[in-house]
Amino acid sequence: xxxxxxxxxxxxxxxxxxxxxxxxxxxxxxxxxxxxxxxxxxxxxxxxxxxxxxxxxxxxxxxxxxxxxxxxxxxxxxxxxxxxxxxxxxxxxxxxxxxxxxxxxxxxxxxxxxxxxxxxxxxxxxxxxxxxxxxxxxxxxxxxxxxxxxxxxxxxxxxxxxxxxxxxxxxxxxxxxxxxxxxxxxxxxxxxxxxxxxxxxxxxxxxxxxxxxxxxxxxxxxxxxxxxxxxxxxxxxxxxxxxxxxxxxxxxxxxxxxxxxxxxxxxxxxxxxxxxxxxxxxxxxxxxxxxxxxxxxxxx
Amino acid sequence: xxxxxxxxxxxxxxxxxxxxxxxxxxxxxxxxxxxxxxxxxxxxxxxxxxxxxxxxxxxxxxxxxxxxxxxxxxxxxxxxxxxxxxxxxxxxxxxxxxxxxxxxxxxxxxxxxxxxxxxxxxxxxxxxxxxxxxxxxxxxxxxxxxxxxxxxxxxxxxxxxxxxxxxxxxxxxxxxxxxxxxxxxxxxxxxxxxxxxxxxxxxxxxxxxxxxxxxxxxxxxxxxxxxxxxxxxxxxxxxxxxxxxxxxxxxxxxxxxxxxxxxxxxxxxxxxxxxxxxxxxxxxxxxxxxxxxxxxxxxxxxxxxxxxxxxxxxxxxxxxx
Numbered sequence: 001x002x003x004x005x006x007x008x009x010x011x012x013x014x015x016x017x018x019x020x021x022x023x024x025x026x027x028x029x030x031x032x033x034x035x036x037x038x039x040x041x042x043x044x045x046x047x048x049x050x051x052x053x054x055x056x057x058x059x060x061x062x063x064x065x066x067x068x069x070x071x072x073x074x075x076x077x078x079x080x081x082x083x084x085x086x087x088x089x090x091x092x093x094x095x096x097x098x099x100x101x102x103x104x105x106x107x108x109x110x111x112x113x114x115x116x117x118x119x120x121x122x123x124x125x126x127x128x129x130x131x132x133x134x135x136x137x138x139x140x141x142x143x144x145x146x147x148x149x150x151x152x153x154x155x156x157x158x159x160x161x162x163x164x165x166x167x168x169x170x171x172x173x174x175x176x177x178x179x180x181x182x183x184x185x186x187x188x189x190x191x192x193x194x195x196x197x198x199x200x201x202x203x204x205x206x207x208x209x210x211x212x213x214x215x216x217x218x219x220x221x222x223x224x225x226x227x228x229x230x231x232x233x234x235x236x237x238x239x240x241x242x243x244x245x246x247x248x249x250x251x252x253x254x255x256x257x258x259x260x261x262x263x264x265x266x267x268x269x270x271x272x273x274x275x276x277x278x279x280x281x282x283x284x285x286x287x288x289x290x291x292x293x294x295x296x297x298x299x300x
Numbered sequence: 301x302x303x304x305x306x307x308x309x310x311x312x313x314x315x316x317x318x319x320x321x322x323x324x325x326x327x328x329x330x331x332x333x334x335x336x337x338x339x340x341x342x343x344x345x346x347x348x349x350x351x352x353x354x355x356x357x358x359x360x361x362x363x364x365x366x367x368x369x370x371x372x373x374x375x376x377x378x379x380x381x382x383x384x385x386x387x388x389x390x391x392x393x394x395x396x397x398x399x400x401x402x403x404x405x406x407x408x409x410x411x412x413x414x415x416x417x418x419x420x421x422x423x424x425x426x427x428x429x430x431x432x433x434x435x436x437x438x439x440x441x442x443x444x445x446x447x448x449x450x451x452x453x454x455x456x457x458x459x460x461x462x463x464x465x466x467x468x469x470x471x472x473x474x475x476x477x478x479x480x481x482x483x484x485x486x487x488x489x490x491x492x493x494x495x496x497x498x499x500x501x502x503x504x505x506x507x508x509x510x511x512x513x514x515x516x517x518x519x520x521x522x523x524x525x526x527x528x529x530x531x532x533x534x535x536x537x538x539x540x541x542x543x544x545x546x547x548x549x550x551x552x553x554x555x556x557x558x559x560x561x562x563x564x565x566x567x568x569x570x571x572x573x574x575x576x577x578x579x580x581x582x583x584x585x586x587x588x589x590x591x592x593x594x595x596x597x598x599x600x601x602x603x604x605x606x607x608x609x610x611x612x613x614x615x616x617x618x619x620x621x
Contacts, residue, residue, distance in 0.1 A: 030340060059340050061368050061397045091462070092370075093397040093438045128397075128438045128460065149438070149460050149482060171482050173460070173504060192482070194504045194525055215503060215525030215548050236525065236548025236568045253548065253568035277568070 026088075029076070030060035047074040047117070053083030058092040058127065064113065070097045071111025071133040071154075078119040087116060089127020089148070096131035100152050100174050103218045103239065105197035107154040107176040109133070115153065118143050120162070135159040136175065145170055156181045157196065167191060178202040179217065188212055199223040200238060203245070209233055220244060221255065224263040235259075242278065244268050253277050259295070262286035275300070337369070341401070344391070345375035362389040362431070368397035373405040373444060379427070385410040386425030386450030386472070393432040393439055396458065400430065402444020402466070409448035413470045413492045416536060418516040420472045420494040425450020429471070432456045437480070441466065452477050453493065459502070463488060474499050475515065485510060496521060496540070497533075503546070507531055518559065524548055535559035538580040545569055561585040 029038050029048055037044045041051030046067050050056055064073040075094045078085050094115045100107035111133020116124050120141035128149045129136040135157070136150030142162035149171045150157035156179070157172030163184040170191045172179030179193030179200045186207035193200035193214045200214030200221045208229040214221030214236075221235025221242045222228070228245025235242030235252045241261035242252030249272045252259030259275030259282045262268050271290040275282035282295035293300050337343075342354045344363055352359045356366035361379055365371055379388045390407040391400065407429045413420040427450035432439050436458030445467040446453040452475070453468035459480040465487045468475040473495040476485065483505040490497040490510070496517035498507060506527040512519040517540045519533035524546040535542035535558040542559035545551055549569040555576075556562045562576035564585040576583040 060370065063368075091399045091440045091442070093368075095397065130438065149462075149484075151460065151482070171460070171484070171504065171506075173482050190527075190529070192504045192506065192525060192527060194482075211529075211550065211552065213504070213525045213527055213548065213550055232550075232552075232570065232572060234525075234548050234550050234568070234570050249570075249572070251548070251568060251570045274570075 026055045026057050028057055028059045029062070030058065031062055032060070034062060041079070047077040049077050049079060050085050050087070051079040051082055053085060053121075055086045055088065057088040058090045058094075061092045062094045064132075065095065065097050069111070071109040071113055073111075073113040074117055075113075075115050075129075075132070077114075077117045078122050080119050082119055084121030085118070085123070087118075087122070087124045089125065089129075091127055093128040093130060095128075096133065096153075098131040098133055098152055098154050100154065100176050100197065102174050102195040103197065103216055105176050105218070107152070107197075110154060114138050114155075115150070124148055129153070129157075136172070139165055144168075149173070150175065150179075156202075157193070160186055172196060172200075179214075182207045193217060193221075200235070203228045214238060214242070220261060221252070222247075223261075224268075226263065228263060241284075242275075243270070243273065247271070247273050249273065251275075252282075255279070258282065258284045258287075260284065260287050341370040341372045343372055343374045344377070345373065346377055347375070349377065362392035365391065365393045365398055365400070366395050368395050370399045370401070372401040373403040373407075376406045376408060378408045380408070380410055385427070386422045387427050388450070389428045389431050390446075390449070391430045393430065393436050396435065396437045396439070398432075398436070398439050400439070400441045402442065402446075404444055406445040406447060407449075408445075409450060409471070411448040411450060411470060411472045411494075413472070413494050413516070418492060418494060418514065418536070420470070420516075422450060422472055425472050428452045428455045429468070430454050430456075432458050432461070434458060434480075436461075438462075440464070445469065447471065453490075454478070456480060456483070460484075462486075467491075468493065474517070475512075476500070478502065478505070488512075490515065490519075500526070519543055519556075520545075522546055522549060526550075529553055531555075533557070541585070542576075542579065 042049045064070045067073045113133040115129035115132045115136045118139040123144040125146040132153045135155040136153035138159045142164045145167045147169045151173040154176040156177045157175035158180045161183045166187045168189045172193045174195040176197045179196040181202040184205040189210040191212045197218045199219045200217035206227045212233045216237045219240045221238040222230045224245040230247045233250045239256045241257045242255040243260040244263040247270045251274045254277040257280045259278040261284045267286045269288040272292045274294045357364045382388045429446035429449045434457040439461040442464040447469045449471045451473045453471040454476045456478040460482045462484045467489040471493045475490040475493040476498045478500045481502045483500045486508045488510040490512040494516045497512040497515040498520045503524040505522045508529045511532045513534040519535045519542045521544045526545045526549040528551045531554045533556045541561045544564045547568045552572045554574045557578045562579040562583040
């Protein structure tokens with residue numbers, strides 16, 4: 001019996017040699033580890049490559065301006081076969097060298113670097129992505145962006161191209177192209193898009209926008225190609241129209257051209273909207289009024 | 301230092317003189333040893349302030365944060381003992397991309413405000429709890445309290461700051477004064493500050509899930525394209541509006557009481573699902589002219605607004621409006 005007890009610690013040794021699940025669950029990323037490589041699968045230097053599914057957390061700012069040709073450098077890249085990856089920016093900033101001029105496509109230096117390039121099941125949250133040559137965040141498959149501020153990126157602030165991607169509580173400001181761009185079945189909620197060079201939100205094919213503000217973007221506040229729903233949102237002082245798609249209980253005021261403009265495939269419709277003070281007219285000619293709208297103080 | 305220097309020059313004690321000379325040389329090269337960052341975060345506490353907490357921070361107040369990174373309070377910081385404490389700023393940030401975690405602690409100045417009408421115990425002062433001039437973009441301040449400063453609780457001029465989970469109480473002027481783009485505040489408690497509660501003049505600000513009550517001036521004021529969601533705003537003085545948003549803004553799901561007017565906008569805004577009551581003049585003052593506001597689905601206890609446009613389903617006193 002005593003011999004068995006003496007052997008017990010040795011029997012337990014293999015168990016002790018592994019990290020606890022809690023420690024293993026979150027992998028940390030910081031500026032210091034980016035240069036030698038932060039974990040297996042991440043080669044030295046930028047981008048920090050996330051090759052395995054799981055949770056990742058920034059523990060410092062990441063600044064790609066230390067790299068050669070930083071306008072072409074991507075900060076974080078999720079491997080295409082990584083699986084679901086959660087990136088917690090933890091309040092920190094991912095920073096490139098680019099600055100843009102408000103409500104124009106003028107950004108410099110030009111480049112093709114991206115802040116975070118995601119894959120299937122990537123989520124990015126709680127931080128800032130600023131100053132990249134191309135997009136701030138690019139999700140090429142379904143993903144989620146939450147509480148992110150994307151600004152001064154040469155391309156789109158948040159480019160959520162995967163079907164069914166979700167962008168919530170985020171802000172896209174002064175990016176060279178669209179503020180937020182979603183593709184099929186995208187959801188945008190409680191966000192603000194302003195001073196972007198092209199559209200505030202570009203929503204393709206059955207995307208929805210809820211409770212979002214689009215202000216002073218270069219082109220349309222909320223622009224759609226087909227079947228786009230805008231609800232409880234406000235589009236003001238955009239260069240080439242406020243709302244588009246099917247707009248419900250929203251405001252399109254003081255925009256260039258129309259309060260609601262026709263989306264280029266399906267036309268547009270407005271219900272319970274206020275459309276006032278736009279340079280051309282409250283509604284473009286192909287827009288259908290579903291009633292209870294107010295146009296420059298009168299019904300329409 | 302002077303007696304030691306005289307001793308070192310004394311011809312009567314050459315051995316002592318050598319020792320003293322060595323000691324003086326060592327003293328001349330001495331500099332305060334800053335603690336190293338822990339887990340990548342620089343600590344700030346009352347002990348390190350007199351000597352400087354990290355490189356770039358000169359001894360004494362304010363604690364100066366001059367480099368990007370993560371900083372955390374590990375004790376309260378009181379400025380009571382400072383001469384003219386109402387003029388003292390606790391933390392001064394000059395770098396972009398700083399995360400300042402108050403760690404549940406308090407930045408505390410000498411000001412107290414009480415009574416009705418609200419009165420503070422200092423007539424002047426320019427001290428600030430956390431101050432950051434222009435160029436300090438992406439500053440985040442969170443999880444703690446800022447109380448009793450000579451002017452502002454937080455004064456920010458950089459773009460895209462974020463304030464989360466703060467209690468900002470009894471500062472002599474304004475609790476939060478911010479002028480940059482895209483200011484974001486969430487879960488903020490603002491109470492009994494001598495002036496306005498939250499004043500954010502830049503476009504694209506948002507204030508969410510916050511309580512602003514019993515300040516000496518207006519409750520919340522935003523610039524263009526501001527969003528105020530799920531807030532409680534209670535304003536006492538009849539000379540200030542409780543909640544004012546700029547053009548193209550959105551106010552939703554909030555309870556607003558008191559003030560000259562309750563919810564006001566210069567136009568082009570959407571005001572949805574709020575309760576606004578007990579203001580001196582209008583519960584809703586929603587702008588007029590070409591960019592009229594949608595006022596929809598809210599409840600108003602006594603009189604309705606000037607300007608704006610009701611899209612129906614509003615309740616004014618006991619009837620629809």
